[in-house]
Amino acid sequence: MTMEFVFFQLLNGLSFAGLLFLVASGFTLIFGLMRVVNLAHGGFYLVGGYIGLTIVLATGNIWLAALGGALAVGVLGVLMETSLLRRVRGQELPEVLLTIGVAFMLGDLTLAFWGGDPRAMPLPDYLSGSVDLGFIGYPRFRVLVTLLAVAVGIALWLLMSKTRVGAIVRAGVDDREMIAALGINIRLVFTGLFFFGALLAGLSGVVGAAFLGLVPGESDIEILLFALVVVILGGLGSLPGAAIGSVIVGLIDAFAKALVPELAFFTLFAPMAIVLVLRPEGLLGRRA
Amino acid sequence: MLSIENLRCAYGTAEILRGIDMDVHVGEVVALLGRNGMGKTSLVRSVAGTRPPVVSGGTIRWAGTDTTHAPSHERARLGMGLVPQGRHVFSSLTVHENLTVAARRRQNGWDLDEVYAFFPRLQERSRSRGRNLSGGEQQMLAIGRALMTNPQLLLMDEPSEGLAPAVIAQIRERIQQLKGSDIAVLLVEQNLGLALSVADRVYILGDEGRVAWHGQASELEADDDAQQRLLAV
Numbered sequence: 461m462t463m464e465f466v467f468f469q470l471l472n473g474l475s476f477a478g479l480l481f482l483v484a485s486g487f488t489l490i491f492g493l494m495r496v497v498n499l500a501h502g503g504f505y506l507v508g509g510y511i512g513l514t515i516v517l518a519t520g521n522i523w524l525a526a527l528g529g530a531l532a533v534g535v536l537g538v539l540m541e542t543s544l545l546r547r548v549r550g551q552e553l554p555e556v557l558l559t560i561g562v563a564f565m566l567g568d569l570t571l572a573f574w575g576g577d578p579r580a581m582p583l584p585d586y587l588s589g590s591v592d593l594g595f596i597g598y599p600r601f602r603v604l605v606t607l608l609a610v611a612v613g614i615a616l617w618l619l620m621s622k623t624r625v626g627a628i629v630r631a632g633v634d635d636r637e638m639i640a641a642l643g644i645n646i647r648l649v650f651t652g653l654f655f656f657g658a659l660l661a662g663l664s665g666v667v668g669a670a671f672l673g674l675v676p677g678e679s680d681i682e683i684l685l686f687a688l689v690v691v692i693l694g695g696l697g698s699l700p701g702a703a704i705g706s707v708i709v710g711l712i713d714a715f716a717k718a719l720v721p722e723l724a725f726f727t728l729f730a731p732m733a734i735v736l737v738l739r740p741e742g743l744l745g746r747r748a
Numbered sequence: 749m750l751s752i753e754n755l756r757c758a759y760g761t762a763e764i765l766r767g768i769d770m771d772v773h774v775g776e777v778v779a780l781l782g783r784n785g786m787g788k789t790s791l792v793r794s795v796a797g798t799r800p801p802v803v804s805g806g807t808i809r810w811a812g813t814d815t816t817h818a819p820s821h822e823r824a825r826l827g828m829g830l831v832p833q834g835r836h837v838f839s840s841l842t843v844h845e846n847l848t849v850a851a852r853r854r855q856n857g858w859d860l861d862e863v864y865a866f867f868p869r870l871q872e873r874s875r876s877r878g879r880n881l882s883g884g885e886q887q888m889l890a891i892g893r894a895l896m897t898n899p900q901l902l903l904m905d906e907p908s909e910g911l912a913p914a915v916i917a918q919i920r921e922r923i924q925q926l927k928g929s930d931i932a933v934l935l936v937e938q939n940l941g942l943a944l945s946v947a948d949r950v951y952i953l954g955d956e957g958r959v960a961w962h963g964q965a966s967e968l969e970a971d972d973d974a975q976q977r978l979l980a981v
Contacts, residue, residue, distance in 0.1 A: 627841060627849045634838040634878075637798050641832070642850035642897055643824030 477710025502684030508665025537658020695745020829899025
């Protein structure tokens, strides 16, 4: 193992962690307040990716694609929350089954609209190519994804810890009934948070379309599994947990795929199983 | 004015209140007494709109509005402030955040400075998280948090529960200070001494889910029979 190899896999792991954090942060925010495990989050990601791809093919503008993919999926999230999830609020099994159903529907719909061929997001010149990091070159886009994830992470942290909206959400996580009794319309907060979580899924789908490519019925399930492992490792509902989980899963994935590719699933799920046994609430999670 | 007429409420199929009539006027403290399990907390929750229980009959009118089936956040916006049993402070929020998270301003009303002056201990602990407070501090915070919404009706459910005598004395003083301002207080208590020392009028719930006694606090103080029959354990 040369230093270059280690360094290269380290960067692979960290950049993938960036994408994972973008996906997992929305997932964990929604769970934290609403206690809904939204298994359609991978479907949101996929739809965001395809909408972004369509916008890029039509306009050539990747920023417009990111904005469009994120907003469209945010609206999709609001539709799902207000028309479906609200009817089964607090009933865990119907909630989970509903989100699985939506996940499959979104997978099928993307297949019908965009076809079954793997697609990749074309990147403009200034985002592709590689940057010189001293002793190795590394794809510029992947470096930018890592930076984007750090920026989103800091923004989310500031939003949650420094603003009144963030305080309302945290108070809702602590005690929903009480925050409602103080005059906050918690249903509106739920819908707003679902919009925001779905928006992050849509944005990460556009990023993922350029990062991993899009395969209907596959990318959505794969990214959902990764997101689940990330948040279970880090602690469901915890934003710092999602950050740490993303880095752990990203690094494990990079090194395992390079060193023992035949064990990629084992190396992904074994740490999750160990954490579940030793610390069921996750590394930074709170005991229920 | 809070006006409750023939209120019935139930947990599932079990009816706990079977026709309650009660009034609370602005400027007075009304104590709601009764043995455990008579439905005191159910009544407060029905007024505040937190479920369960589900209101199965009767009406709750507040400030001229029928709020019987309004969601709890709308009742809060109409001027109800809840200090719930068990305090329910937001455990991961700081004292400062607990006070400001749902605050609503009113001219010449409560603000952060006034609440800190009311409970100086809260100012000392303003950066502590709710979960790290003592029981007494949590109770002060729950009261301060409700005052920050500038309520005209304060619903207090067993504020003395589990507190040391010195802290109860302070809470009593504060409730007396609230009395006579433009606020109505409905106080649920197990502590008869506290209730009689602050209340103008008293309602006692009996075991049929109805009001078994009501009158002036001074009348109850003199009525040993009612105290024995309805409150002694």
